[in-house]
Amino acid sequence: MKSRKRRIDQAPAQEAGAARAALAWRIMARRNAVSGGFFITMGAIVGAVTGLLLNALMQGLVGGTALGIAAAVGVWLVDRRRG
Numbered sequence: 001m002k003s004r005k006r007r008i009d010q011a012p013a014q015e016a017g018a019a020r021a022a023l024a025w026r027i028m029a030r031r032n033a034v035s036g037g038f039f040i041t042m043g044a045i046v047g048a049v050t051g052l053l054l055n056a057l058m059q060g061l062v063g064g065t066a067l068g069i070a071a072a073v074g075v076w077l078v079d080r081r082r083g
Contacts, residue, residue, distance in 0.1 A: 036072030043068020 047064015051057040 036075035039071035039075065040065065040068040043071065 043064040044061060047060045048057060051060015054060060
């Protein structure tokens with residue numbers, strides 16, 4: 001019976017790791033990072049619609065995705081330089 005009680009009493013020591021993780025999260029949250037995923041998604045959608053209208057669906061999709069990736073990399077570079 002005592003050994004079980006000791007395990008329960010040791011539980012707060014394990015919560016210290018959770019507190020450290022929360023502290024790390026706050027440090028990460030201070031940096032206001034901008035996401036470029038929107039550009040990849042919109043590039044793919046706009047490229048697919050454009051390709052559909054021009055009867056070249058895959059070319060439009062690939063081209064739009066490539067332009068979206070280029071825009072996302074640009075956002076990442078600007079964010080990295082800012083940060």
